[in-house]
Amino acid sequence: MPPPDSKDRSPWRQLGFVLGIAFTFPAALLVGYGIGWWLDGKLGTKPLFALVFIALGFVAALLELLRELKRLNRE
Template sequence: MTDTKENRRELFKSIGFLSGVGISMVAATFIGFGMGYYLDQWLDTKPWLTLVFLALGIIAGFRNVYILTARELRRQKREEQQAEKERDAEG
């Protein structure tokens, strides 16, 4: 594979990873906020459950970011090791 195709492939992988991280963070935050808001409406506890569930959503978002980042770092390390083995086999 040529260098430009490889570079383009890596660019798309990075863009996909970054968009997944952003979506994960935003989705978890909105889900937590939504759950808290509707529970506050139902139980008439404004604004306490909204705040609690918003905080839980933010924490879940950061946890997702941590998990996705760790997974991506493991993938990159595996690819580097595989490329190193291929270079060693060639030379």
Template structure:
């Protein structure tokens, strides 16, 4: 019976370890998704704000806003790709 109890305890330890790893993976995935989406949105909003401020300062209408919006979108996409590569590397 001691061999059976020993085997049972080993199985329980493995089950506990597997459950912890599964939960940690889920939390890491959520964190990574939040980080990536935040980087994209932040790049776009910063670019919009800077473009709006430059247009206000120079008296131009939406010229710099549109230009920097496009730059912000491109920068945000580059940030997302870079972050995704780093996540896949880990």
């Protein structure tokens, strides 16, 4: 494997990766909670769907993290 280019190791690229993760996790959890809260309000099942969709948001964020880590390893 050839050595990585200097642009691949730049602090800006690393900062972008970290900030992407930092925003992905809370965003996925908030979207999951919002969908669950809305469904709970419509169906009267508080807090069932909020908890389910928060868990799904967490799983989605973890899958995105794994996808990004695989992409970084390929580069």
